[in-house]
Amino acid sequence: MDRSRLLAMLHDMLLARKFEERAAEEYTKGNIAGFLHLYPGEEAVAAGVMHASEPGDYIVSTYREHVHALIRGIEPKRIMAELFGRKDGCSGGMGGSMHLFDRARRFMGGYAIVGETYPVSLGIAYAIAMRELPEAVICFFGDGAVNQGTFHESLNMAALWRLPILFVCENNHYQIGTEIHRHSAVAEVYKRACGYRIPSRRVDGMDVLAVHQAATAALEQIRAGTGPQFLEMETYRFRGHSMADPGNYRPSVEVKAHQQDDPLLVAIEETLPYYPSSEEIQAAGHDVIKQLSDHMNNEGHLDQAGFDSVAKQIDDIIEDAVQFALNSPDPTMQDAWDALYCNRGEEVLI
Amino acid sequence: MSKEIFYWQALNQALDAEMSKDDTVFILGEDVGLYGGSYRVTEGLHAKYGDWRVRDTPISEGSFTGLGVGAAMVEMRPIVEIMTINFSLLALDAITNMATKVPFMSSGQFPMPLVIRMPGGVAKQLAAQHSQRLEQTLMNIPGVRIAVPATPQDAWWQTRQAIRSNEAIIILEHELLYFSKGILDKTAPAPPMHRAMIRREGRNLTIISYSRMSLLAEQAATQLADEGIDAEVIDLRSLNPIDWDRCVASVEKTHRLLIVEEDSLFAGAGAEIAATLGERCFYSLDAPISRHAGLDLPTPYNGKLEAASIPTVTSIKQAARALTQTENAK
Ligand SMILES: Cc1ncc(C[n+]2csc(CCOP(=O)(O)OP(=O)(O)O)c2C)c(N)n1
Numbered sequence: 002m003d004r005s006r007l008l009a010m011l012h013d014m015l016l017a018r019k020f021e022e023r024a025a026e027e028y029t030k031g032n033i034a035g036f037l038h039l040y041p042g043e044e045a046v047a048a049g050v051m052h053a054s055e056p057g058d059y060i061v062s063t064y065r066e067h068v069h070a071l072i073r074g075i076e077p078k079r080i081m082a083e084l085f086g087r088k089d090g091c092s093g094g095m096g097g098s099m100h101l102f103d104r105a106r107r108f109m110g111g112y113a114i115v116g117e118t119y120p121v122s123l124g125i126a127y128a129i130a131m132r133e134l135p136e137a138v139i140c141f142f143g144d145g146a147v148n149q150g151t152f153h154e155s156l157n158m159a160a161l162w163r164l165p166i167l168f169v170c171e172n173n174h175y176q177i178g179t180e181i182h183r184h185s186a187v188a189e190v191y192k193r194a195c196g197y198r199i200p201s202r203r204v205d206g207m208d209v210l211a212v213h214q215a216a217t218a219a220l221e222q223i224r225a226g227t228g229p230q231f232l233e234m235e236t237y238r239f240r241g242h243s244m245a246d247p248g249n250y251r252p253s254v255e256v257k258a259h260q261q262d263d264p265l266l267v268a269i270e271e272t273l274p275y276y277p278s279s280e281e282i283q284a285a286g287h288d289v290i291k292q293l294s295d296h297m298n299n300e301g302h303l304d305q306a307g308f309d310s311v312a313k314q315i316d317d318i319i320e321d322a323v324q325f326a327l328n329s330p331d332p333t334m335q336d337a338w339d340a341l342y343c344n345r346g347e348e349v350l351i
Numbered sequence: 352m353s354k355e356i357f358y359w360q361a362l363n364q365a366l367d368a369e370m371s372k373d374d375t376v377f378i379l380g381e382d383v384g385l386y387g388g389s390y391r392v393t394e395g396l397h398a399k400y401g402d403w404r405v406r407d408t409p410i411s412e413g414s415f416t417g418l419g420v421g422a423a424m425v426e427m428r429p430i431v432e433i434m435t436i437n438f439s440l441l442a443l444d445a446i447t448n449m450a451t452k453v454p455f456m457s458s459g460q461f462p463m464p465l466v467i468r469m470p471g472g473v474a475k476q477l478a479a480q481h482s483q484r485l486e487q488t489l490m491n492i493p494g495v496r497i498a499v500p501a502t503p504q505d506a507w508w509q510t511r512q513a514i515r516s517n518e519a520i521i522i523l524e525h526e527l528l529y530f531s532k533g534i535l536d537k538t539a540p541a542p543p544m545h546r547a548m549i550r551r552e553g554r555n556l557t558i559i560s561y562s563r564m565s566l567l568a569e570q571a572a573t574q575l576a577d578e579g580i581d582a583e584v585i586d587l588r589s590l591n592p593i594d595w596d597r598c599v600a601s602v603e604k605t606h607r608l609l610i611v612e613e614d615s616l617f618a619g620a621g622a623e624i625a626a627t628l629g630e631r632c633f634y635s636l637d638a639p640i641s642r643h644a645g646l647d648l649p650t651p652y653n654g655k656l657e658a659a660s661i662p663t664v665t666s667i668k669q670a671a672r673a674l675t676q677t678e679n680a681k
Pocket residue numbers: 065113114115116142143144145146147171173175176177242381410412434438441
């Protein structure tokens with residue numbers, strides 16, 4: 002893999018982490034309401050998969066989708082404005098955190114009823130296959146979502162008709178408070194797909210390189226016309242299920258053990274053999290979270306001043322996003338009616 | 352002994368009371384066990400009754416609600432918790448095609464002591480997929496009983512009555528009520544499960560409502576009294592069956608009827624209430640029946656628009672004033 006790609010993935014993961022932590026802060030301030038499901042811990046999955054995809058591919062995601070949207074290229078400020086429920090948000094303030102949409106970027110939505118992402122993906126993939134296009138659908142879902150009936154129904158149809166879908170299970174081992182061994186008879190999720198003759202494998206979802214390689218290979222197969230592929234990404238969320246959930250059903254030793262495995266640390270280690278210069282890190286754009294700064298500092302790759310300026314840079318982007326959101330107006334009730342009847346043309350109905 | 356407690360606690364104590372008396376009663380649903388329920392309703396029950404009686408399920412609403420039907424056919428007393436009403440759409444086959452159809456199609460061979468509990472309603476910016484009010488959908492399934500407790504006292508009574516009944520019953524809770532407080536008197540004798548209650552007596556108009564909206568209607572009525580409008584407030588407590596006689600008696604006294612509901616106006620619960628009371632009270636009415644309901648709009652995420660999409664105390668007062676003015680203009 003070329004280094005610019007690697008640095009870009011690292012950049013995206015750092016941006017994602019900062020964005021989500023700021024969203025948490027804005028939630029506690031009351032600027033964001035409703036259910037807010039955050040992604041820290043799982044960044045390597047979104048980064049690896051999105052970087053393996055093409056702009057022509059479609060993304061279908063869940064309610065835990067801010068980072069998929071960010072890495073897909075929706076501007077941070079438009080996502081933040083949506084979390085604030087404002088008119089300039091990517092869903093015009095009608096959808097909120099769980100329902101980000103951006104048709105231009107083929108970001109086909111965040112869906113909040115567990116198990117909806119499969120049939121939607123199926124439909125998009127059906128259209129692609131019918132039109133014989135070289136595109137694919139990337140369908141995200143959690144480990145808890147594989148016990149919904151639509152999972153089995155959709156996997157069967159996808160395999161039966163060889164539809165171009167990459168199924169990506171973000172296995173963070175929990176369905177809210179229920180650990181995977183208490184919700185699934187077969188806890189190796191990838192094995193479920195074998196029943197439908199869908200090529201499937203388990204990937205270390207804390208390692209962005211491994212994710213990227215697996216997704217690239219799977220998408221190559223899909224584009225070759227061989228039908229759907231299935232990847233189980235083993236990962237972990239550092240926070241509770243949503244901001245309403247303290248997550249205290251998980252033993253603290255378990256949380257700590259997974260934090261050792263922080264995908265950001267793993268990603269940083271992977272960049273090391275390339276010895277990026279301070280300019281390259283800066284060119285990557287952003288952040289410097291504590292772990293990175295300590296590590297790079299110790300290795301002598303970047304001095305404190307360099308880190309500080311990068312840190313400031315990313316903070317500025319996030320700050321801009323928050324200011325943009327705060328300054329954006331509320332949508333009006335007329336906007337809501339227009340959204341409901343957006344597809345009603347001039348036809349005479351009565 | 353009466354005590355002020357949270358609504359969720361009343362539900363919790365009702366479940367515990369019935370489970371301790373009858374070991375055919377069991378609970379199943381997502382995160383009802385170790386986690387203690389998304390709204391704490393099943394807190395402590397797993398520790399007390401164990402896995403088989405308080406079962407954490409996968410996210411498989413269609414099948415675990417169907418499981419409830421099967422278990423009820425062989426004389427267990429399942430209580431299925433669907434995390435929110437929005438997910439009950441995945442269980443509609445079990446509710447619609449099985450729960451009341453099996454006893455009916457077998458000409459009465461099977462009992463159906465099934466209780467399905469779920470919260471509905473608009474809460475705080477949960478967006479369109481998580482803010483639904485589907486009471487009208489459930490009301491149109493013949494034979495399904497629906498209780499809508501608005502207070503801890505009713506939650507306590509109606510939950511226990513539902514568990515003891517041999518019919519399929521839905522208990523429709525409300526997400527914003529779980530952490531509301533009220534007096535619970537466990538020694539007070541329970542009224543029949545589906546009887547409506549007059550929360551406030553009045554002479555100028557009748558306001559019929561249910562669930563959270565009945566509490567808002569009561570507040571509105573208290574404030575309207577200062578303006579000289581004396582409203583009678585009826586909390587239906589049940590949407591199937593509906594206590595028509597109590598409603599008719601009130602309308603015959605006040606001659607005006609305002610229905611307040613949180614679901615959408617078009618073909619909503621209020622449409623049924625208006626139609627039936629229009630038939631039964633036609634000659635007593637001094638003004639057309641008025642319905643004050645949620646907009647016919649999916650719930651916007653934006654907080655201001657969300658608040659403007661359902662009735663509030665202020666809007667209920669406006670609707671009541673308008674209705675009394677209609678009479679004056681006559
Ligand atoms: C049909 C349905 N049932 C229940 C819920 C409530 N709920 C929201 S997220 C969730 C857990 C999902 O777990 P998983 O699929 O592993 O995804 P994760 O949140 O871990 O990313 C549940 C039960 C829902 N949104 N939809």
